[in-house]
Amino acid sequence: MRVLAIDTALSNCAAAVLDDGKDTACFDSIGEEIGRGHAERLMDMIGEVMAETSTAFSDLDRVAVTVGPGSFTGLRVGLSVARGFGLVLGKPVVGITTLAAIARSSAPRDAGGPLLVALTGKGEEVYCQEFTPFGDTIGDAAVRTLSDLAATTSKRIRLAGSAADSVASSLGLPLEQIVSRSAFPGIREVAELGLLADPVICTPSPLYLRPPDATPQTRGRIERQ
Structure with a gap:
């Protein structure tokens, strides 16, 4: 193919x-x-x-x-x-x-802890998803805050992505648990x-994890009757 x-x-x-x-x-x-x-x-x-x-x-x-x-x-x-x-x-x-593509290149492929791929978002937010050590998905992609991750994430997690250092710092993890910093x-x-990929499942639709910052203008609008 x-x-x-x-x-x-x-x-x-x-x-x-x-x-x-x-x-x-x-x-x-x-x-x-x-x-x-x-x-x-x-x-x-x-x-x-x-x-x-x-x-x-x-x-x-x-x-x-x-x-x-x-x-x-x-x-x-x-x-x-x-x-x-x-x-x-x-x-x-x-x-x-x-996230899946970064996981594929970064997955340790061993018997260790899972892999969290995390990309830098706005402020404390990161775009992230958890994968097995072999790069298979565990959960859905989501927007999480660093404080939320610190409270809920296993200390066995390995990290990849542009937000790996920030997540490691929030969780108090050693830098050795960062396997990649790919942006x-x-x-x-x-x-x-x-x-x-299965074309039926993996459709070419944008994966937006947060709404756009822009909001529709309301001042000065003429209401429709």
């Missing part, structure tokens, strides 16, 4: 083509930590990995795209492009969470999860 993977959810902008076939196996990726400007860079990156792997769009079996948690603007860019390809090509598009997922892990 050949998949095009796209990630624009956080500060990174990346694309990859991965094929796990015995006779057609290939992988090529490109990524850049740009902060903003995903829309201006993404299509060039896709064109580059498609060319490097000699892949025509008709060769793709599916498209995988990160669905969050992430920035509102970044998510819209990746999801719009992925959905557009899926519609034109008639191929499934699967959504991969940034964004690796595009290869997004592609690998894209190959495994």
Whole structure:
């Protein structure tokens, strides 16, 4: 199976083509930590990995795209492009969470404690999800505060993600329990999860864990009769 993977959810902008076939196996990726400007860079990156792997769009079996948690603007860019390809090509598009992709690359794969992937949010908030030591999900993704995590999280937990240091400090954990400080997922892990994902379950819908900060304007509005 050949998949095009796209990630624009956080500060990174990346694309990859991965094929796990015995006779057609290939992988090529490109990524850049740009902060903003995903829309201006993404299509060039896709064109580059498609060319490097000699892949025509008709060769793709599916498209995988990160669905969050992430920035509102970044998510819209990746999801719009992925959905557009899926519609034109008639191929499934699967959504991969940034937390699951980070867990896949960071999971210790041993008999130790579980893994908490935590990304920096606003103030004391973190976007987080717990995984087994092998990267399988345990609970749902959620917004938690550092104080809440400190009161409810096992001291055996291992940590990954951009908020790992903050969580470790709140829980009083040694730095040895931080296995990764990744601020964004690796595009290869997004592609690998894209190959495994069930299109019926892993839909390309944005994962928003908190409502937007903007609120509808009410002053000066004319009420409808």
